[in-house]
Amino acid sequence: MLRVRMMSGGDVAALPLEELGDALGLTEQPDRPVRSLKRRLERQCGQPRFRQRLLCENGAVLQDDAPLEGHAELQLVLLDLGQTSQDQAAELIVAADDNNTSKVEILLQRPQDPNLAVRGHTPLFCAAFRGHLQVVSLLLEASADADKPRYDDGATPLFVACQYGHLEVVQTLLQMRADQDRDVKDGPTPLIIACQSNFVDVVRLLLAALADSNKADPIGGTPLSMASALGCLEILGLLLEANADKDRPQRDGMTPLFFACQGNDAEVVRILLDARADKDKACHDGATPLSVARQKRHEDVVRLLQVACDKA
Structure with missing residues (x-):
């Protein structure tokens, strides 16, 4: 004993x-x-x-x-955290950025505050940005703030990990209850940025952590509108399974279906129509999914919409 x-x-x-x-x-x-x-x-x-x-x-x-x-x-x-100079704070940030796990361990043993920032960047932010999983884990073990943002744009460690597809880092941060919905200043959420880059597994992790599938960016764009506009089929399916609002428009009235019709993506159109997206919902200028498809001579999309109209 x-x-x-x-x-x-x-x-x-x-x-x-x-x-x-x-x-x-x-x-x-x-x-x-x-x-x-x-x-x-x-x-x-x-x-x-x-x-x-x-x-x-x-x-x-x-x-x-x-x-x-x-x-x-x-x-x-x-022990209390030791007094830390600017040079010492920078030393930890450099070690985290360089993936120098042994140096990070030594510096944290001072013990040194893992949340001290230099030029707005914390050690955890730098490690998450680079995808250095072991360093991220060490810093979180030392009680680094998983949500402390970069000072200029508000990007969090989770946001940059999602932005660059660092799957294991995303998973580790979510396990430490990082805020899955915290957006950047005047910008997107982690889920939207993952959809934009077509990082399917990152999207899957965020949705499993109950990320808000309908939280929009400043112009009203949602994860589903992003996936529809870019033709990210697997992500589209994940979002629909997570009950994302298939008809939610952005500020100009453009819906996910409108984006797909405008981009001539027949497969996305088919998926959205199967999910009972509103085929008649118009933008603020009065254009509908069918009218924009006709205007652009997207024949396959026009046929899909006409068949949907006939079934209605």
Whole structure:
């Protein structure tokens, strides 16, 4: 049995060694290192492992990769975040941007605030932008703010990960409850930007995290209108399954069906008509899906719309 006490003498935890790692599903389980214990203690003390120090019986600090065999009692010390200069903050950002996981680990052990920004960029934003999964995981473990935006446009780590299709980073951020609907200033949501780039698996993850399939950009464009305009068939299906509003227009009145008719995308038109999209809904200038298809001589689309009219 291993006991962990605060310096004041109060018990923090008492647990068999075999419960470490095994309970957490960690790779360190065979030798039960200090890292596993600190992750377990975070539940009790509320501080990440980077702000914990475990002292053995002789007062020596145990490193995170040290084994625990031979210890019966440890003392836990919780550290405040250290004073951090601008150069030190920049050092962590550079390490995160370069995917230097060992350097990031060392800097976080100072312990250093992972949320300090330089020129509006946080370490987590840079790592998410580059798609550096291990660095993202380390920073989140150090309590980095998953939603802290870039100062100029409000883009979050999740937004840039979706923008560049970094699937595993997106998944990790969503697991840490990053805001799946937070848009950039005067711009799109993570879901819209993923639709725009046709990142099907990213869209799937966002919808599984209950991203708002109808949240629009500043001109009223929705994820479904973006997918329809670009002909992203698989994404179109995912959005319809998520009950996206098939008839919601943007500010000029253009609906997803109108975009598909204008772009001569017969397959998108077919899918939307099968989903009972409103074939007669006009734009603000009075143009309808059928009139624009006729005007542009999109014969296949015109036939589809006429058949739909005949069935009505």
